[in-house]
Every structure is written in structure tokens, then in C-alpha cells.
Amino acid sequence: MSSWLLEGSGDWLDDRALSHGMGVFETLLVVEGSIVDAPSHRQRMEDGCERMGLRCPDWRVVAEAIQQHSAEFEDGMLRGRVMRSAGEGGLASDHGENEKTVLTLVPWTEGPRRLKVATAPWARDERSPLAGVKCTSYAENLMALRMAAGQGDLDELLFANSKGDWCEGTTSNGFAVIGGELVTPSLDSGCLPGTMRSKVLRWASELGIPCRERRIPMQELGEASEIFLTSAIRGVVPVVEFDQKPWPEGEVCRGLQGRWRRLVGLDRS
Structure with a gap:
């Protein structure tokens, strides 16, 4: 698995995605560098971030990063994951500090057909x-x-x-x-x-x-x-x-x- 930090910096020890599960993610099918049904995934991430009080990542940055890093794989089909963390902050913080956007890509493998x-x-x-x-x-x-x-x-x-x-x-x-x-x-x-x-x-x-x-x-x-x-x-x-x-x-x-x-x-x- 390969991963890239698209936004944010620092370690994860005080990030609320790690300590409290405060974050949203999308699991994506990527074919030849393009996200299958990208608009639907973008809209769902926006809705999830709004529900959880998070700032939504710039989807153009996400799409460009996926297209760029897909070229590093021999496989034409990849399984992607985009995660947005709540960043650092107290239990009742509205918006955290140093919120992170992380992209991971792995080769797609077909699961059971039944x-x-x-x-x-x-x-x-x-x-x-x-x-x-x-x-x-x-x-x-x-x-x-x-x-x-x-x-x-x-x-x-x-x-x-x-x-x-x-x-x-x-x-x-x-x-x-x-x-x-x-x-x-x-x-x-x-x-x-x-x-x-x-x-x-x-x-x-x-x-x-x-x-x-x-x-x-x-x-x-x-x-x-x-x-x-x-x-x-x-x-x-x-x-x-x-x-x-x-x-x-x-x-x-x-x-x-x-x-x-x-x-x-x-x-x-």
C-alpha cells in the first residue's frame, strides 16, 4: 500500500481521527487514473464532513493526486481511500487544528463473485x-x-x-x-x-x-x-x-x- 499526505502535517498522536474516530473517508475504485463515479463520492464526502463539522478537502487536489500517483502502479485498476481527519483539538472543538487529508492506493483485487x-x-x-x-x-x-x-x-x-x-x-x-x-x-x-x-x-x-x-x-x-x-x-x-x-x-x-x-x-x- 502507498499513502500520501495531501493536506496537513505533523504526527497523528493528537489527531482526533486516531484518538476518537473523528473523520470521514471514501473508498474509491480507480480505473486508469480516474475515479469511477467521482461526483457521487465527492458529494458524499462533502455531506459527511458537514455532518461531522469538518472542512471538506478540495476534491480537485484529490483527483489530481490520484491521477498522478496511479502512474506509479502497473495495474490499471486500483482501490483508493481518501480520509479527512478532524485534526488536533479538545473534545468539544468545532474545527480542529492541522486537519489532514490522506490518500492511499493499492492494486484492486476482485473479491468473491458469490x-x-x-x-x-x-x-x-x-x-x-x-x-x-x-x-x-x-x-x-x-x-x-x-x-x-x-x-x-x-x-x-x-x-x-x-x-x-x-x-x-x-x-x-x-x-x-x-x-x-x-x-x-x-x-x-x-x-x-x-x-x-x-x-x-x-x-x-x-x-x-x-x-x-x-x-x-x-x-x-x-x-x-x-x-x-x-x-x-x-x-x-x-x-x-x-x-x-x-x-x-x-x-x-x-x-x-x-x-x-x-x-x-x-x-x-
Whole structure:
């Protein structure tokens, strides 16, 4: 992994991103030096910084740095991460001092093409001030991934919110086909407003696939004919096992997965 400090200086010992998890980040798919869906990532980082009281980095500087440093890699596809810290300051500081913007790049590696998942034993709090923010306070997600790995060959856990409605995956948004309709948890479920989630909603509309955002009780999710997860890095990936039960890989997911793979150059057909 290679990293670059784009803004700020000094050590991290007193930075609130390290000591208190006060920061936001974006995970990016970079193809031939360009960020896939850059406007959506920029807007989400701006929204997250505003929610957390941080100054948003200059996205032009970020894009230029990514283009410059991508040339140092042989791989045409990279996984990028842009993090904005709250800097140094007291617990109640509005704006910190010496806020930092950090870029990291690594070669992109394709994850599993099919997913095995289970229901998480704890819930997301849709009333949290961090609901929908891609925050550096990420320990809960890492603990969920560790728990999934500890349960055999699971890839992710699926979270309900405090109302018992499906919220999201550990590192993903989710979609399901229920009663012939493609559905995804609405943003008031507490889920992250994923950039790939937005693409799938737009593609479904363009393809004439009945689709809407709505409340999805976990019990109803168990009646779905298809379930798939989405993220900026992995695209569209079908769930083939849910709570130890085999799940069918369906045509809706296959069509959307193919569209994503063509978009990023993985399939040329």
C-alpha cells in the first residue's frame, strides 16, 4: 500500500481521527487514473464532513493526486481511500487544528463473485448522528467481518436496524427481489447512501425493472427470490447463502452485475 499526505502535517498522536474516530473517508475504485463515479463520492464526502463539522478537502487536489500517483502502479485498476481527519483539538472543538487529508492506493483485487452471509446479532441504530456517514469510527464493521470469518466461510453479515428492518451489509448496501419487484432499504433505515446503490437504482429504471426504496422487515427478506449486495469496489455481487440456507442467483442480479463489469472494463462483450 502507498499513502500520501495531501493536506496537513505533523504526527497523528493528537489527531482526533486516531484518538476518537473523528473523520470521514471514501473508498474509491480507480480505473486508469480516474475515479469511477467521482461526483457521487465527492458529494458524499462533502455531506459527511458537514455532518461531522469538518472542512471538506478540495476534491480537485484529490483527483489530481490520484491521477498522478496511479502512474506509479502497473495495474490499471486500483482501490483508493481518501480520509479527512478532524485534526488536533479538545473534545468539544468545532474545527480542529492541522486537519489532514490522506490518500492511499493499492492494486484492486476482485473479491468473491458469490457471497455467503448471515444476520448480524446486533442492530444498527438508525437514529444515530452517524447513521449514513462513512465515518472512520469503523470498529463495529471490522468486528462484524471478524465474526463472519469466525463462522466458517461467511463473507459478510447483514444488519437490521432497531425496528427490525433490513439496513445494509457490513461493507455494502443490499437489494432483494420480492414479489417480482426489486427493492432496497430506504435511507431512513440508517444505511449508507452508497454510490453503487444509486447506480443500481438508476440502471433499474433505465432497464424498466420495477424498483423502489422501502422498509424491508428481516422476515420479509427471508422470502426474497434474489438477494445481492453492492459496493463501489465490488460492484454487484449475488448472495448464494443466507443464514445457512442456499439462495438462488437470479437474472436481475446477473444483468446488473454484467452492466457494472462492462462499465469498469472487466467484460468487453
